[in-house]
Amino acid sequence: MDQQIKHHTFVFERQCDADRERVFSAMSDPAQRASWSAPSEDAAFLYDAADFREGGQDAFRCGSKDDPQYTGTATYISIVPNTRIVWVEVVKSGGQTLAALLITTLLEDRDGGTKVQMTVQVTSFCGDAMIRGTETGNNASLDNLIKLVSR
Template sequence: MKTRSTDHATFVIERDLRAPVGRAFAAWADPQAKRQWFACHDNWVSLEYDLDFRVAGAEVNRVADADGVVHAYDARYLDIVPDARIIYAYDMKLGDKRISASLATVTFRPTPQGTTMTFTEQVVFLDGYTDDGSRRQGTEILIDNVQAFIEREHEIVH
């Protein structure tokens, strides 16, 4: 018999971006743009990526790590308010084993310098999966990637 368990965590990552809200929001909404920054390990192999950015739409990202283990991300968009917020739920699998389920919220607030983007994740790790902070670390990398992408794209336009 398998041991069943849940381990809850919440974390918040905030960034001040040197770009307007519309550009920041578009980096999350446009499939071509998001695919450019939505990876936390450059040496992993992309197997599948798809983004249907609308309420009730889905996002799928499957990659293989250096050992060939498939990491699968499956999301559903619950709420989208253009240039203000994105709320989605997602689960993660390693191979065939579901390791977590999350609710994520991204908010965008205009500032005199550009945008404050806040990412909040409420995650439950499942059935003995020990995260040891790697989810937050991987998400920090993703948020660094999106910030660099947004600011680079903004500089190209201006």
């Protein structure tokens, strides 16, 4: 495994027709989150624990459906209903820490719907692979979120 530390900041933006309350609900409810978090049909995203509140922690597993080898914890730092969610996330596999992330999601009224802006600051402890995975996974998950709330 590449042991180089890499850093990157991504800013993802999406627009949807749903109101902020609907988007926030889909982001705060663990069952809804699980339904849109897997980035592809071949991927799994499973919650082992979910505690959506400031100071609360989620525990999850993700990866391929056949082998969700990655484990993670998310700790919520700041939650303003229908407006903002900020959390830190640590991703591991095989007992090794692969990445640490600071994620800020902002919801804003825009054009009769909601603008979703997610800023992801990632530190990878295993080189570029986690940086690429963070970009690909978050892009696909946000697309899934927008599809869910736009129904």
